[in-house]
Amino acid sequence: MDRVIIVGAGLAGVRAAEALRARGYEGALTLVGAEPHLPYDRPPLSKAVLMGRADDTTVAADWTALRCELLLGHRATGLRLDDVRGGTVETTAGELPFDGLVIATGSSPVRLPGDGSQHVLRTIDDARALRAGLREGARIVLVGAGWIGAEVATAAAGAGCAVTVVEAADTPLAVAVGPEIGARTEPWYAEAGVELRCGVKVAAVEAGGLVLADGGRVEADEIVVGVGVRPEVGWLAGSGLDVDGGVVVDGSLRTNRPEIVAVGDCAAWWSARYGRRLRVEHWDTALNAPETAAASLLGEEAVYDPVPYFWSEQFGRMVQYAGQHQGAGRLVFRGDPEKAEWSACWLSGTRLSAIVTVNRPRDLVQARRLMAAGTPVDPEALADPEVPVRNA
Ligand code: FAD
Structure with missing residues (x-):
């Protein structure tokens, strides 16, 4: 193998570059990333960055020592596979032939219908734009009492905003940890002075507020939507790679083509431990899965089958x-x-x-x-x- 492309310059992408070099890969290495920034950590975005305690979360990496070409601000738009092995990634920077490919394109936030302005929180630019809107007394309305909603509510309340959280389910975190545990977090909102409205469905985002499914309205200076993410796999359509709610990979993180692996938020891997496919949108997976993926790409036998883990800092x-x-x-x-x-x-x-x-x-x-x-x-x-x- 002498030409590896990594698509997606998030944590999983940089970890893949490091793991490939650490395992002795000596060939050409290129990292393609849609954002203009060097890879950075996302967990602080909804915590220290929103609270104004950090502004730069760049992952420390020695790009010269990694001998990795960076194509930042460029997006993969398509994938063509050769008959037997290898292929070409089509990008906004041109065509990139490869004999090994790491897919690490992460996920993107779901947005709500409507032409009013809505913040999402995925990138450092999103975080900086939202932070500017967290002014004392501003009416901040969050849609979704999941992990992101709770963390943004914490930061907004701390900045002296008037915060309302609107959640379709009957409790916060109902999808993530179930309603019984989710209900235990409800008092945290009131303690922080945040109004929590559960069982409320949003129809659309309009200028100056939310339109609810029951016809009601919630006025807002800033609207933040935190209702989940979708894997970034659209660019693989028609390529011949198996995609089903994420890039389908085996326990070694190989796709249906052994010279192509997938890691992080976009990968749905086979877990023998749980007897089903898992797609885990958390930092620990982006940090650790690339080690296995790099080994698999280089022809070693490796399995990724952890007990999934994540954390959240809220209230x-x-x-x-x-x-x-x-x-x-x-x-x-x-x-x-x-x-x-x-x-x-x-x-x-x-x-x-x-x-x-x-x-x-x-x-x-x-x-x-x-x-x-x-x-x-x-x-x-x-x-x-x-x-x-x-x-x-
Ligand atoms: P990403 O970080 O999404 O990186 C993928 C990169 O690929 C992006 O830069 C994207 O622009 C790029 N890309 C996408 N499509 C293309 C394309 N076609 N061509 C080129 N580049 C492309 N997890 C926790 O466990 N605990 C936390 O407290 C926590 N807090 C979080 C807070 C926030 C605000 C966010 C957004 C996430 C948080 N997470 C947390 C989740 C964790 O950050 C993610 O699981 C992790 O970032 C996934 O890394 P990744 O490299 O797979 O994907």
């Missing part, structure tokens, strides 16, 4: 989650969810399926280790927050 709390709670039978609380520190564990029989922790990072680390090993736990001991999360 002064560190919220962390690991595992997959869907289909788990029983929820066990560790500590009082009305207090500052607590956790909740999902169990399938005596196995941990998932954990959510609030200001209890130690629980998270211990539980993730047990889930990775598949070790059984004692549900009675688990319910005691004084006892570490440990095997039965």
Whole structure:
């Protein structure tokens, strides 16, 4: 292999470049990124950057040592595959032939219908534009009480804005962690002076406010939409690569063409651990999956099958989650969810399926280790927050 192209200059893209060189790849390497910026970290955008505590989150990387050509501000527009191996990426900078390809194009926020102006929060430019609108007294209306909505609400309330969050589901975080845990976060909004309106569907964004499905209106100076993301895979249409709610890859992150791998938010990989395909839109995946993808691209045997993990910082709390709670039978609380520190564990029989922790990072680390090993736990001991999360 002597010509590798990486498409997508986010965290997964830079990590892929580093992993390829670390594994001894000596050929030509090109990173194509639609944004004009060097790869940067996104988690601080809805935290430190919005709060004015950071303005630059560029990922530290030695591009000279990596011998990686950067084509920033250029977008891949199509992919042509040769009959047996390799192909050409069509880009706004011209055609780039390859014999190895890493797809790391991430995801893009869903927008709402309507011609009123709406902020989304995906890029550093989005974050800077939104930050400028977080003026004291400004009416900030957020659509979606998911991770992004909660974090933006935290920053906006901290800036002295009048914040309203409108959520279609009956609780915050209903999709991410289910309504039972989501409901435990509701009081956090009121404590921060944020108005939370659940069970409210938005029809459209108009100048100066939201139009609701029931005909009502919510007036706003700034509207922020945080209702989810879609994988950036449109440029692969018609290429012959399998795409189904993300780039379809096996447990080694290879597509249906072994010289093409996919990583990060855009990749839907086969997890033997969970017996289904996972697409995880979180930082830990973008950080770690490229190691496996690089090994696979270079012909080594490697498998990516972690217990998924993410965190969120909202309303002064560190919220962390690991595992997959869907289909788990029983929820066990560790500590009082009305207090500052607590956790909740999902169990399938005596196995941990998932954990959510609030200001209890130690629980998270211990539980993730047990889930990775598949070790059984004692549900009675688990319910005691004084006892570490440990095997039965
Ligand atoms: P991306 O970061 O989306 O990078 C993909 C890059 O590819 C982009 O720069 C894009 O412009 C480019 N691209 C797309 N299409 C093309 C194309 N056709 N040609 C060329 N380039 C293209 N996760 C957590 O676990 N915890 C958090 O607290 C957390 N906070 C977050 C806060 C915010 C505001 C956001 C937006 C995300 C947050 N995440 C968090 C999620 C995490 O940042 C993402 O999972 C991670 O950035 C995914 O990395 P990626 O490299 O796969 O994709």
